[in-house]
Amino acid sequence: MTYLLDAFHWSQLLQPQYYIENGGLWLLLFVVFAETGLFFGFFLPGDSLLFVAGIYSDTLISHFFETFHINIGHNQWVDLFILFAFISVAGILGNAVGYAIGKKVGPAMYDWKDNMLFKQKYLIQAQEFYNKHGGGAIIVARFIPIVRTFAPIVAGIVGMDQKKFVSFNVIGSIAWVFSMLFSGHFLQKWILSEFGFDLKNHLEIIVLGIVFFTTAPVIIKLFFGKSNKA
Numbered sequence: 001m002t003y004l005l006d007a008f009h010w011s012q013l014l015q016p017q018y019y020i021e022n023g024g025l026w027l028l029l030f031v032v033f034a035e036t037g038l039f040f041g042f043f044l045p046g047d048s049l050l051f052v053a054g055i056y057s058d059t060l061i062s063h064f065f066e067t068f069h070i071n072i073g074h075n076q077w078v079d080l081f082i083l084f085a086f087i088s089v090a091g092i093l094g095n096a097v098g099y100a101i102g103k104k105v106g107p108a109m110y111d112w113k114d115n116m117l118f119k120q121k122y123l124i125q126a127q128e129f130y131n132k133h134g135g136g137a138i139i140v141a142r143f144i145p146i147v148r149t150f151a152p153i154v155a156g157i158v159g160m161d162q163k164k165f166v167s168f169n170v171i172g173s174i175a176w177v178f179s180m181l182f183s184g185h186f187l188q189k190w191i192l193s194e195f196g197f198d199l200k201n202h203l204e205i206i207v208l209g210i211v212f213f214t215t216a217p218v219i220i221k222l223f224f225g226k227s228n229k230a
Contacts, residue, residue: 016049017203020056024063025083028053029090035149036091036142036173037098039109040117042149047180048210050087054184055199057083084181091173095138095152099165102156109153126150127157135160138168142176 012018019027031049034041053060061079102109114120126147130137141151155165188199199206 014043014045015203016045016052016207017056019045019049020052020060025060025086028060029086032087032090033094033097036094037096037101037149037152038094039098039101039123039149039153041094042119042122042146045207046145046148047143048207050177050180051184051206051210052203053083053087054181054186055188055203057181057185080182080185084177087181088173088177091142091177092169095169095173096166098149098152099156099160099162099169102153103159104156106153106157109157122146123150123153127154130154130158135164135168138165139172139175142172148176 019031023030028049031041031044032046035044035046035049057080058074061083062074064082109118109123110120112118112120126141126149129141129144129147130151133140135155137151138155141148152165152169191197191199
């Protein structure tokens, strides 16, 4: 235990493989839950975590079966859809909790002071995003880091119809998890079989690439937005 604490560094919390290697499926589900609805989860990996989970899907689902002492033959599609179902539910529940938080204490959050677990600017950015895209923002926000954490909270603050929110929430979670998880899984399989190149040995580069492509639109918007105002 002492060795693990000595070896730990806070930067590891930004590395998706850290959660998979040290907590398996259950920690992964908690991270997805927190990152998609709890205001302090904005710094956690989202897209990259799901993509890497697709790469490690065989390991994750094997550990799941071992936990409950289930001894059955593995089928790639069955295993993948079990993983997909669990993660989708975690994402749906995360947004649902975020919506409830927004509905209950949301307005007061605009008076909160910035701290390590909360940033006022992220809440404001999420509200601007919501005002621009309406209810569809709940779906689109799933694919945008930080915004996906605060979007359901903002939906609760503005009093979005609950039935409409549930629909967008389910669709958004399924689309997000499916695209990231299956992309990671099948890209790993294809590259390994065609080129003998194991993505597990190059996760740092993959994660940086995913972070770049998912945050680039936000950075460009902020940059050009300021330029236009100037």
